[in-house]
Amino acid sequence: MTQERDTEAGFAAPQSIVSGRLSEKSGLVFRSNAAAAAKGEEWDEDPPTKAATDGLNDVDDEKEDENDPITLPESTHALLFTEPINSKPFFMSFLIAAMSVLCLLLALFDNPWGDFREAIPANVNVEVNVAQYCSIFIALLMEEEIPTALFLLRRIPKQYFKSKFPELKYEKFVCSCLLRIFTGYLFLLNVLLILVQASGVLDIFYDVLALQFLQQLDDIAFSLARMSVLSKTMKEATNRKYFRIEFNKSKLGQSRKVSLFLKGVYFLNFVGMMAGMIYVTVRQAEGYYTCNEISASLQAEVWEEAIVKLPDGGYKEMILNYPYFNGVYRQDGSRHDRRPVYVEQKKFDGTPFDTEAPGEGFTLKVGAKFMYCKSLKAWVFTHEYIRKSKHDDSDCPWLMRSEETEVYDILEVQGSWQIWAGVIGNTEVGITCNECNDNSDCNLNGVCQDDGTCKCFDNIDGITFLGPHCEVRLKDECRTIVGEKYNETFTVMEESWAGSQGLLQVYNRPQYLYTGGVPGLNASDLVILLYSGNR
Numbered sequence: 001m002t003q004e005r006d007t008e009a010g011f012a013a014p015q016s017i018v019s020g021r022l023s024e025k026s027g028l029v030f031r032s033n034a035a036a037a038a039k040g041e042e043w044d045e046d047p048p049t050k051a052a053t054d055g056l057n058d059v060d061d062e063k064e065d066e067n068d069p070i071t072l073p074e075s076t077h078a079l080l081f082t083e084p085i086n087s088k089p090f091f092m093s094f095l096i097a098a099m100s101v102l103c104l105l106l107a108l109f110d111n112p113w114g115d116f117r118e119a120i121p122a123n124v125n126v127e128v129n130v131a132q133y134c135s136i137f138i139a140l141l142m143e144e145e146i147p148t149a150l151f152l153l154r155r156i157p158k159q160y161f162k163s164k165f166p167e168l169k170y171e172k173f174v175c176s177c178l179l180r181i182f183t184g185y186l187f188l189l190n191v192l193l194i195l196v197q198a199s200g201v202l203d204i205f206y207d208v209l210a211l212q213f214l215q216q217l218d219d220i221a222f223s224l225a226r227m228s229v230l231s232k233t234m235k236e237a238t239n240r241k242y243f244r245i246e247f248n249k250s251k252l253g254q255s256r257k258v259s260l261f262l263k264g265v266y267f268l269n270f271v272g273m274m275a276g277m278i279y280v281t282v283r284q285a286e287g288y289y290t291c292n293e294i295s296a297s298l299q300a301e302v303w304e305e306a307i308v309k310l311p312d313g314g315y316k317e318m319i320l321n322y323p324y325f326n327g328v329y330r331q332d333g334s335r336h337d338r339r340p341v342y343v344e345q346k347k348f349d350g351t352p353f354d355t356e357a358p359g360e361g362f363t364l365k366v367g368a369k370f371m372y373c374k375s376l377k378a379w380v381f382t383h384e385y386i387r388k389s390k391h392d393d394s395d396c397p398w399l400m401r402s403e404e405t406e407v408y409d410i411l412e413v414q415g416s417w418q419i420w421a422g423v424i425g426n427t428e429v430g431i432t433c434n435e436c437n438d439n440s441d442c443n444l445n446g447v448c449q450d451d452g453t454c455k456c457f458d459n460i461d462g463i464t465f466l467g468p469h470c471e472v473r474l475k476d477e478c479r480t481i482v483g484e485k486y487n488e489t490f491t492v493m494e495e496s497w498a499g500s501q502g503l504l505q506v507y508n509r510p511q512y513l514y515t516g517g518v519p520g521l522n523a524s525d526l527v528i529l530l531y532s533g534n535r
Contacts, residue, residue: 069246070155073148074238076218076225077180081172082242089237092230093218097179100217104186107211111193120280121199122290123338123408129281131201135208136273139191140266142212145184147266149177156247164245187215192273196280287340290409293330294342295468296370297430298322298381298400300534303421307387311363315390322400322419322427323534325368325381327507328434328468339372339379339408347506368399370410370431377404379413381429388420400429434468445470467508474503474510481512481529488517490529507531 072078076093083090112119124132158170194207225234283289299322306320328350329342344367345352353365368383373396380398387397403415411433419427435452436442442454445465449455456470457463466472480491490512493504504511514527521527 069248071246072243073152074219074222074226074243076221077176078222078242079237080176080179081168082240083237087237088231088233092234093221096217096221097183100214101179101183101186103214104183104190104211107190107214108186108193111197116196117289119197120289121197121284121408122287122412123284124199125406127201128198128204131204132195132198132277132281133274135191135195135204136270136277139188139208139212140270140273142208143184143187143215143269145180145187145215146269149180149184150265153177160247164247165242168242183215187211188269188273192276195277284408285335285338287331287335290331290340291411291433291435293328293434293468294370294410295327295432295434296329297326297432298533299419299427299429301419301421301425301427305422307390307392309385309387311385315387320386320421321533322421324532326533329367329370336371337374339410342370342410344368348504372408372410373398373401376401377406378402379405379410381417400427402429432469436469442470445473464503466503466505466510472508479510483517486517486519488521489515491515493528507533 072082076096079089079093080097083093153174156173161168161170161173190211191208194211195204198204198207221230222238224230225238228235301322303320303322305317308316308318310316325344327347328345330345330350330352331340332343332352334341343352353367355364357364366384368381370379370381372379375394375396376398378398379402380396381400382396382398386399388399398420400417400419402413402417405413407413410431413431416426417429419425436448436454437452439446439448442448442456443465445460446454446456454468454470456465456467458465459476462476464474464476466474474492480489482489492510493513494502495504509531512529514521514523514525514529516523
């Protein structure tokens with residue numbers, strides 16, 4: 001059947017592959033005038049007139065050489081329009097294309113859609129950043145399906161195609177090109193998703209190469225078919241006349257605007273991938289992919305003779321109770337060694353400490369910090385006014401430090417921490433993110449809102465829930481507590497202007513105001529019972 005079809009068109013089935021005919025990657029072959037003149041192809045029908053030939057060979061772009069003809073790409077995608085639908089080569093080519101698309105789709109669907117903020121690393125080192133941007137150039141150079149398809153559509157309009165292959169359907173040719181474009185964009189989209197989620201250089205290159213292999217199954221299968229590896233009919237299909245006929249420049253069915261658009265698509269692909277990568281890189285630098293607010297829980301460690309540096313430059317020894325620093329820490333927008341800095345917030349309402357004194361006699365409080373120190377290769381807990389000694393002038397005066405790590409997200413820190421309490425000891429530091437993704441992050445005691453905060457239930461079966469994750473339970477019967485010795489009475493402090501169900505809180509626990517009971521102590525003396533960090 002193959003030889004009959006070739007004979008009808010005036011060609012004999014080729015017995016060997018002519019040297020120099022194989023293209024690289026895309027399969028597009030350019031030939032010189034001398035080679036084209038020596039070809040000597042014949043047609044059963046009358047040859048086109050000189051005027052028609054001149055019309056086909058006109059150049060629509062003066063910068064391109066009109067003496068550069070092309071042939072069809074040597075790919076099984078081409079067999080989708082050169083072979084009948086009910087033939088074995090068409091079926092095998094369709095199967096190869098379907099397998100390539102399916103694998104690319106599986107890779108695409110394997111991404112965490114809707115949860116990319118959790119999948120993208122908090123940040124990456126410089127080596128990974130360089131590899132990410134280099135891989136964009138590499139991927140665009142490796143991706144030949146889109147430029148090949150657009151080039152074919154630009155160089156071979158319908159009239160020209162029908163003049164060369166009157167027995168073939170141009171619609172199938174267009175569908176084959178659209179398949180190439182779809183496969184190419186699947187490849188580029190997968191590459192971009194791999195790059196934004198990557199945290200290692202070798203992982204980037206391995207994954208990009210794996211995707212490229214999936215995209216080139218059609219080229220590999222075509223080469224194997226030429227070597228009689230697949231089947232005899234596939235070999236015959238890959239050696240037909242269609243892969244030897246040359247196409248010169250033509251103006252038929254084209255306009256300069258269309259030509260410029262098709263040429264610009266390659267540039268737009270580059271701009272799109274670069275824009276996506278730059279967007280993620282900037283977000284990483286801003287700390288977007290890290291938790292904005294955390295809660296820290298320190299163990300009951302006490303430093304009896306802590307060195308406190310006073311604002312006037314002097315020093316004073318004080319007792320440091322580490323659990324006092326429990327509570328909420330929030331990013332202040334600054335970075336230290338390419339990691340976010342978490343600053344301690346007020347214990348009463350979780351807002352930043354004042355930066356200006358409300359009046360004379362007031363001393364401004366400065367919050368402690370969690371940050372990363374590259375010199376120590378560790379996350380540290382530090383305070384501007386507390387030193388391990390009077391001679392501690394290091395660039396990172398830590399009070400607690402994690403094990404050596406290079407992670408960019410403090411939530412990924414593992415293992416115990418070292419603590420300074422006159423001597424170095426070991427301790428545990430509990431750090432949790434104050435953001436929620438669903439109601440379970442609110443301990444089912446509240447509703448996770450769109451802004452990532454929990455709205456705790458108020459007075460559900462006599463219980464009010466407090467805290468970033470609604471983890472604190474306040475029962476109605478505990479709103480008033482009574483002492484055992486004098487029947488001293490304390491009741492929760494409530495104000496309409498206070499947040500969190502109108503309760504005055506400290507460390508996310510309610511404050512209790514003394515109302516009476518102790519002899520000689522009046523309610524007007526303003527005695528308050530409150531939580532101090534660990535008791």
